[in-house]
Every structure is written in C-alpha cells, then in structure tokens.
Amino acid sequence: MPEQSPSTKRDVWITGIGLVSSLGEGPQAHWQALAAGTAPVTDAERFAPYVVHPLVKVNYDSQIPKKGDQRQMEPWQRIGTYAAGLALDSAGIAKNADILGETDMIVAAGGGERDFQVDAAILNDMLVSNDTGRLLNERLLSDLRPTLSLAQLSNLLAGNISIVHGVTGSSRTFMGEESAGVDATRIAFSRIAARQSEIALVGGAYNAEREDMLLLYALNDFCMKNGFRPIFGTDGAPGIPSGSMGAFLVLESPEHATARGAKPLAKLSGVWSERAQRNVDGSVAEKVTALLAKAGTTPGTAVFSGATGGRGATEAEAEALRASALPVRSIANRIGHGFEAQFAAGLALAALAVSEGTLFPALPGDTLENGNGAVSRVIVTAVGHWRGEGAGLVERVD
Amino acid sequence: MAQAYTDKFGRPIVVVTGIGIVTSLGQGKADNWRRLTAGESGIHTITRFPLEGMRTTIAGTVDFLFDGRVPAPDLSQRLATLAAEEAIAEAGIGTKGNFPGPLFAAVPPVELEWPEKRALAEVVPHKPLVYHDLLDAAETGKFSAWHERFLFGSVADRLADHFGTQGQPISLSTACASGGTAIQLGVEAIRRGECDVALSLGTDGSVHPEALIRFSLLSALTTANDKPGEAARPFAKNRDGFVMAEGAAALVLESLEHATARGAKILGVLEGCGEMSDNFHRTRSSPDGKPIIGCMMNALKDAGITPGDVDYINAHGTSTPENDRMEYVGMKAVFGEEALAGIPISSNKSMIGHTLTAAGAIEAAVSLLTIANGRIPPTINYNIPDPAIPLDVVPNVARDARVNRVISNSFGFGGQNVCLVLTGEPA
Numbered sequence: 001m002p003e004q005s006p007s008t009k010r011d012v013w014i015t016g017i018g019l020v021s022s023l024g025e026g027p028q029a030h031w032q033a034l035a036a037g038t039a040p041v042t043d044a045e046r047f048a049p050y051v052v053h054p055l056v057k058v059n060y061d062s063q064i065p066k067k068g069d070q071r072q073m074e075p076w077q078r079i080g081t082y083a084a085g086l087a088l089d090s091a092g093i094a095k096n097a098d099i100l101g102e103t104d105m106i107v108a109a110g111g112g113e114r115d116f117q118v119d120a121a122i123l124n125d126m127l128v129s130n131d132t133g134r135l136l137n138e139r140l141l142s143d144l145r146p147t148l149s150l151a152q153l154s155n156l157l158a159g160n161i162s163i164v165h166g167v168t169g170s171s172r173t174f175m176g177e178e179s180a181g182v183d184a185t186r187i188a189f190s191r192i193a194a195r196q197s198e199i200a201l202v203g204g205a206y207n208a209e210r211e212d213m214l215l216l217y218a219l220n221d222f223c224m225k226n227g228f229r230p231i232f233g234t235d236g237a238p239g240i241p242s243g244s245m246g247a248f249l250v251l252e253s254p255e256h257a258t259a260r261g262a263k264p265l266a267k268l269s270g271v272w273s274e275r276a277q278r279n280v281d282g283s284v285a286e287k288v289t290a291l292l293a294k295a296g297t298t299p300g301t302a303v304f305s306g307a308t309g310g311r312g313a314t315e316a317e318a319e320a321l322r323a324s325a326l327p328v329r330s331i332a333n334r335i336g337h338g339f340e341a342q343f344a345a346g347l348a349l350a351a352l353a354v355s356e357g358t359l360f361p362a363l364p365g366d367t368l369e370n371g372n373g374a375v376s377r378v379i380v381t382a383v384g385h386w387r388g389e390g391a392g393l394v395e396r397v398d
Numbered sequence: 399m400a401q402a403y404t405d406k407f408g409r410p411i412v413v414v415t416g417i418g419i420v421t422s423l424g425q426g427k428a429d430n431w432r433r434l435t436a437g438e439s440g441i442h443t444i445t446r447f448p449l450e451g452m453r454t455t456i457a458g459t460v461d462f463l464f465d466g467r468v469p470a471p472d473l474s475q476r477l478a479t480l481a482a483e484e485a486i487a488e489a490g491i492g493t494k495g496n497f498p499g500p501l502f503a504a505v506p507p508v509e510l511e512w513p514e515k516r517a518l519a520e521v522v523p524h525k526p527l528v529y530h531d532l533l534d535a536a537e538t539g540k541f542s543a544w545h546e547r548f549l550f551g552s553v554a555d556r557l558a559d560h561f562g563t564q565g566q567p568i569s570l571s572t573a574c575a576s577g578g579t580a581i582q583l584g585v586e587a588i589r590r591g592e593c594d595v596a597l598s599l600g601t602d603g604s605v606h607p608e609a610l611i612r613f614s615l616l617s618a619l620t621t622a623n624d625k626p627g628e629a630a631r632p633f634a635k636n637r638d639g640f641v642m643a644e645g646a647a648a649l650v651l652e653s654l655e656h657a658t659a660r661g662a663k664i665l666g667v668l669e670g671c672g673e674m675s676d677n678f679h680r681t682r683s684s685p686d687g688k689p690i691i692g693c694m695m696n697a698l699k700d701a702g703i704t705p706g707d708v709d710y711i712n713a714h715g716t717s718t719p720e721n722d723r724m725e726y727v728g729m730k731a732v733f734g735e736e737a738l739a740g741i742p743i744s745s746n747k748s749m750i751g752h753t754l755t756a757a758g759a760i761e762a763a764v765s766l767l768t769i770a771n772g773r774i775p776p777t778i779n780y781n782i783p784d785p786a787i788p789l790d791v792v793p794n795v796a797r798d799a800r801v802n803r804v805i806s807n808s809f810g811f812g813g814q815n816v817c818l819v820l821t822g823e824p825a
Binding site: 047050072105109110111112114116117119120122123124126127131132133134136137138140141144145146147148149150152153154155156158159160162163166167168169170171172173174175176177179180182183187190191194196211212214215216217218219220221222273274275386387388389390 | 447448449450451452453505507509510512515516519520525526527528529530532533536537539541542544545546548549550551554555558565566567568569570571572573579583586589590591592607608611612613614615616673674675676677678679680681689810811812813814
C-alpha cells in the first residue's frame, strides 16, 4: 500500500536481534560476557602490530545451509548473512515467506575483500616487468576467481541475505563507514515511523581479520597497535581496535508486531545523523552534545559510545560525554570497532541492557566509563573516525 | 489549496526542478539530448590503459575531463560535480556552497587500485614482498591522503562539502539500480516531510582494468570490439553482452509546494517508485520474472496508476541475452502482450552503454527530457529483431510522440530492482 499522510508518526519496536562478535554469538552469550565483566577478546599477534577482535568460532551451516552459497561469499558477507539469519530467527520471522516478502532491508556495507596471495604475486611480477599493462591484464584474467567480484560488491551482502533467507520486500545498501550504519538505521526507522514501511531488517557486518582493511586505515595511522588499550585511556586516543562482527536488527511497527503476536525487545525511539565541520575546532563535541540533548538525558539514561579509538574524534566525543555526566560504556572496549556494523551492534547491546534493566560493569583502566545501576534508556553514539556524527535512542518497554 | 500540493494518497507531490547529465556523449543535457536523439553512440576503443590481453577493449568512458589516469573516485566525483552543478543551476536554488537539502548519492564501491598498490610496493625494501609489507609501506605516512580517497563515503563526502548539502550525505549502492534508489530515497524523504528539497545523483567513473576484467570473468560484457558503436544491441537477436560505461546524472527534487512558492520551473513529477528484490541468483533473474513484475507493479501502485496510463518505457535494456529477455517477460506480464506491442520501449544503453551505478539516474533524466521534448530516443543497433521478444524498441531512429508518463526500469546484480514513474505536469 502507498503510505499514508506523514502527519501521524508511530513507535518503532526492535523485535529481533542478531549479533555475533568476538564476545560470542547471540544476545544471551553477549549479556553473560558483559555482565561478568569479561576482558575484551583481542589478538595482537596474527596481524602484528595491529590489534583485532577476532570473530568467535561460528557454525555457518546453521544459517547458510548450502556450501555453494558459503563459497560465493567472502567472510564479511558470510558474517553478515549469518547475523541477519540470527535476527530473523530472533524475531520469529525466519522462513515466513509472506512476511519476508514484505520485509524492507537496508544493509550498511563496506566491500572487498582481496586475494592477498594473488595481489602480492602480481605486484612482485609487476616490479620486474617491462610490460606491466599486459602483465596486469593477463594475470587478473587468469588469477581472479570469476565470482570474486560478486563476493566483493558492497550490495552483495544484501543480495546474499535475499538469496539465503528470502528477504525480498526491498533491498538497499548504504556505504560510507560509520555513518552508513547510522543512516541505514535512520532511514529504516523513519520509514516505519512515517508508515512507509511495516517491518525492516537493518544492520551490517565487518571482517576485521583482513589486511586490506588494515591497510586502508594504516595509510593514515588510524589502527590500534602493540596491544589492546581502553578507548578512553589516559594517553589520548589509542587507535582503532577493529573488530569482526555481524549485527542486525528487526525493526517493526507495533501494529505489525502485535498482529503476529510478537513482543518488543525494546523500543527504538530516535535516530539522528549529523555532519560536523571537522576542520572547525570544537565542532564534534558540539554535535555530540546536541545529539545527547536531542535524545534527552532524563534519569535512567546511559550512553553506549561508539567511539572508534581513532585520534581526533575520540577525544572530542570524550569531552562531550564527560560534560554530560551520564554513565558511559564504550562498545569498542567490548567487541572492537566494526565500522559500518558498529551502530547496529551498539543498538543491539543497548536493547539488551534496557531489557535487563541494568548496566554491565565498567572496564578497568578506562577513564570515562563510570556509573552503575538501573538503566531504562540508552543513547548509542556513532562518531565516525573521519566524518559523520550520529546517535540512536533505545528505551525499555514495560 | 493544500490539496493541490498533495497526491491522491495525501502525500506531498515531488517534482524535479533541475537536471544535469554527463556521459560519453558529452557534458550537459543539451549535448546529450541532441546526440541521443540523433542516434549517436558514445562507445569507443579504450585509450585509458593498455588493452593487451583483454577480451573486451571498448567502453563508454568519459575521456574529456582529465588528461591522464586518475583514480576512479576522482573521476566519479568530477562527473557527479558537473551533473549536480548543471542541475542546481537550472533549479536556481540555494546559494553557492549552500544547497538547502540532503544529498543521496549513488556511488560505485571503491578500493585501492593497482597504480596505488604498486606505489606502495615500490617502497618495500625487500623482494619478493608479501601483502603485509604493504602495511609497513603505509606506515611511512607518505600515502596518507589515500585513506580518505578510498573510503566508501569519500566521493559523497566531498560532494557534500562542495555543494553544502544538509546533514550527512548518504552513499548508496544497489548495483545497476543505484541511480533509481538515490531518487527513491529523495522522494521518500520529501514525502515524509523531512525536507522540501533533495539532491539525488548517480555517478560512475570506474572503467579501470580490474573492473573491466571482473565483468569479463562473469561473461557479462560484449566482445564485439571491432565496431564499438555497434556493440550495444539491446533487444536485438545478436545482443551478446553489455558495454561498460561512465557518466553521471543529478536531479534536484522538490516538493511541489516548495517549488511553486519560489516560482521554480517544474520539469517533471516523480509520481511513484517501486522496488522488489530477487532471491533467485546473484546474477540471474528469477525465471518466472516475479521480482521484475512486482517491482513495476509496485511502482504503478505507488503512483496510483494502471499499466494503461504508461506512454513509454525507458528500459533497463542492458544488451545481455538474459536481461533483455527477462525484462520482456516482466513487461509482458505487467502490460499484457497486446498492450505491450503498442507501447514504445527504448534503451539509452544502446548509445551510452551501461553506466552501472549512474544508469538509473541518467535514464530518469533522459526520461524527463523525453517527456519535455515529445521525442523518444531510439534503440540503436537494432537490425536483427529477436522474434522471441517482440517489442516496439523505437528502432534506430528517434520518434516524435506525445509522452506524458514514463516508467524507467533498473535491475541490479544481487537482485535489486527499482522502477520509477515520471510524468510531465502535476496532475
């Protein structure tokens, strides 16, 4: 049905969560680890000196039964397709063709990934060739897997979710690092609130265990190196501890959920996306302060910060969060930073916290993490490592 | 009076007040329109990089903007800039560096290209190198500008800076349907009342060796290299693959109320958008055509019209055997065999090739020009009709016709389909 007049906004519920990260798989595993104050799971050896949060061991067969499908995906797509399946399961709509056929999907995606052996071999040959043009053409034609480009295309995570899980209402892919995650959620949220959509699958995935992405961020010295350090530590921003993760949410109108007997895990009460002029001093802190004000800071509110650990933005966000005096937890201190996937992961953790009604323990050594006790509202921030400031508000449903 | 500004569903009517186009045929809509209606092809032998060993050596590259090779995001950004400048100038909206609405940018995915990787490799002191050595090269800090340049959000971000669009720009990809999605996002935002104005664009400047080879490996490209201008043959029996191409188009979208209030000239109406994704295969359409049919039906429903209200179809028409056949199957189901025979259908890709991420935006722009000029651009290279897909493709020569309503189809790898409904005057 064409949507109605936009004048009447309505609530948006979170009715499904799919989450897999270095801490585990599924909401319960995550909550247990968080509540126990488990130390972040990191690996500083495999890609030394870079620190990554490796994905927990996953049985992909349980969500992607066909090996042929798995072979058509690079790991970031596999992680995302897996997490999307968990979200559909959690919402109780997996394999429900009628609902999946009307489910709108927005995926926040990067792309890639490279075949590292092939790239290195070609480069070695190029450096000693006197006909590099021909060499490159011939080697790429013979060495690239024909299906590689599909496994690399940004929109093919969404494509794979359609193929494997049957989500076909609509399919959009947003790119653009952290803000892709914010805007994917914002658009899905806004469409449901404005009655342009009834149910949506939104989220993303990131594979941190790949040298091509480390290379991209190492170009401008953004990576965390030489061992894990807290995001808001004592020596300024520690660098980005990238983390493998897949995070998807099912967002739904109360009418649609109620009609099928589904209960809300939490309410998504707002998503905001901003763009500071980063070359202006103080602009990022100002935007974060404004976002907190927009979301509201009534008692029972905490902040789950999506701060990346990257220099500049991390210190600026810290300044605004410290000034707010709200209880703060850093998402990257638990599961690392997942760029496009980070915001959905943060919202998922926020939904868990408000439904449990309590904060998990602070990370020792982090100077900003503070406060304890009951929580009914969580503001999730997403300040991009280079651009884009966003936030979402998750509230408890009683 | 408020009634006049809303459609039959009570939503704000969304109009177009500015159009900009760049393709291999030229810069600006005047040039493009003249050459499209003259049936000219912009496809040529590639000169940008060595072709030895390539199966396909032709493309619709845009070669008049830079002298030498530049990274794909530089070209995509330049193409989008030119298209958006033209659209904004025509709309006469905002002030220099301050566009009063958000940016929805269909941009191609990016990554470090071979010349950049090679430059990194050259500073690695030992040989042979392994991939990890490139990270050490990155740590020298000599290449720091490439970080931003090769982020996925880079092109849209710089466009947002240049044009002063509001808020964080959205970079999106639905493969070959991306341009259509960018327009749809703008339409939805205006209908929600989030903004009065939006800048929607699609751009693609990514013909480089690996991109060409990747499509070659999927057997998606024609290898009819000898006569480049005759290689793209949508709907013809001898079609054998698409031609990669570059270009951009931008539309200034605006609520009718806002456009009227400022006395803007209205170039057309975005009456409806439809989408439906395909879960059959990564590169092939569902054999029953259900998602293509559903996508067109959803667009008609969103516009509140019936198939009988459509005067012309701006086809996806890529010139691959599979796409054109499935598009026919879909159209036949939506319109019925008899009615379909009476509707002119043409593919701009016969002349400008497949501009991939930009195609949906370029073809929406051309659809609006078709309505405004009462002239339908032809499908060129249509010399051998395919009896299995009988269509009036406006073969080879442009045709004068009164066209009030167009649907423009875009179908992407990965099963992402978008259909737009465009009309001339507000109802």
